[in-house]
Amino acid sequence: MTSKTLQKPLLAVLLVLAIVFPMLAANDYYIYVMSLAYIMAIAAVGLNLILGYTGQLNLAHAGFMAIGAYTVGILTVDYGVPYWIAFVAAGFLSAIIGFFAGLLSLRLKGHFFSIFTLCVGFMIYLIIEKSDALTHGTVGIIDIPAPTGIGPIRFDNTWSQYYLVLFFLVVSLWLMSRIVNSLLGRAFIAIRNGEDLAETLGINLMRTKVLAFVLSTFYAGMAGALYAGFVRFIGPAMALESHTFDMIAFILVGGIGTLFGPLLGAVLLTWLTQSLQFLQDFRMIVFGPLLILLVMYFPQGLIGYWRERQARRAAASMQDRRLQRSVIGSQQEVSTNA
């Protein structure tokens, strides 16, 4: 119970910290890095839904993020569509393509699903790279306009964009908490814990898994759309599976199957690579073994570990109380006997 009562104030503190962060940051570059970490966190929160809660390792996630980014890039640069219309279109297009990809790939189980999605991701990459006329091929799309202002608020500097990204991060986390705490979320978790058991409970496996997949690709599309408007340059490489691997690292470090795990991991690892500049190109020399060590010795991640400790403590204190009660009980028994 302590974790529940602790959670609300802790969240408030975190939110306040996030809001005052730009004022404390030494320069705009830090704000920029933090915003990027938030965008990656939104994508990772989406991946966590299918990977952490539903137990399906989808390796095409970066591909769907790229679909979102390219939707915004193509619509705004080549067709002059306003940013926000393109933004909405990006989420829905990713989800629609995700629906068909999910329908096809979720017929496969376990390993086959992962291998298949790896191929789907690579197909997305190849199609983006080879379709010169539509996606500008290997050159990528440059000069994507920044998000247009809403009313009096404009998004033309790093500060305002930071708050825009933060806003979407909070919304996506809130939405995710509603999803995973609903009956549907329990169905996802039931599938992760055992597909056969979930099916005997009356859960429609295919429909539920496709729904989780579509929701997660919607998140990816949104993150991609934000990325396009924020970085304002996109290339086909963002669809590569190595970006999915980055997101998996975020999720594992923070805590797989936890709400805030992906965010914690994204922020921690982004700052870690930033502070170790020499690691930029070779970060995988550290991240690779880190992934292996994490699944071997620390598979629950930071938040998972914290939760486990909380649970153990609660169990211990419960046992203490029970022990005390029984001791008192036996003493009373002794006294009445006497």
Add this chain to the structure above:
Amino acid sequence: MNIFFQQVLNGLTLGSVYALVALGLTLVYGILHIPNFAHGALYMVGAYMAFYLVGSLGANYWIAMAGAALVVALLAVLSDRLIFHRLRNAPPLHDMIAAIGLLLFLEAGIQAIWGAEFHRLAPPYPQIVRLFDLVAPAQRLIIIAAAFGLMFMLHLFLTRTLTGSTIIAMAQNREGASLVGIDATKVSVLTFAISGALAAVAATLFAPINLIYPSMGHLVIMKAFVIIILGGMGSIPGAIVGGLVIGFAESFGAFYVSTNYKDIIAFALLVLILSFRPQGLFPSGARA
């Protein structure tokens, strides 16, 4: 006629390289029941080892191939002992993520040593073979001959020797194999060593007519996965037939459809087939 023959030759070359890589992958899958995402990285390390042995130490091409096979086999065995063996009882998700971690590490490690740029292995046999009015680069013929020779030897090893049949037995039924006294550790070390050596040989064979770079394994491993899904996970003839199918589909697709999209052909084939047969073309099962 000549153009058609060229495509057949291309298909055979690609197909035999893919088959070698897919064979290693399918053997490990049969024993371990995990898709070894790091297998493409082993292939890449194999190419770099050959490049180093030939380029920097001036070794003979065939000695370099043996050296590369040895190093990569050792690497594969190490990965089993240090990582996969310890994750035996972990959920399958953990194995896959660990394999990805290994892949990332090997790629970044190679890039740290040799850089991200392209390298080339000087062709040891630059001759062109002429037969009637047909021409063929010698290296391609060597690839085909060596790959098929190796596959034949592997077939003999797996079916005719006691050690080989322990691998098949372990793939067919783990408990049963243990019951009749087969040492699981020995079999898994052996399987990883063979799989690594096959990947390194495939890479060394292919290197003279291809480029060497840190992410060279990506496409190959993904195609190898397509092959073993098509051919049935764990099936050895499936890997060979699947490899040739993909090789031919690519060489003819590149010629008659579009060079630009030749890499997509394998994946399109996979999507098409799995849409109709989610269990793959051949039901899976270990046979030799």
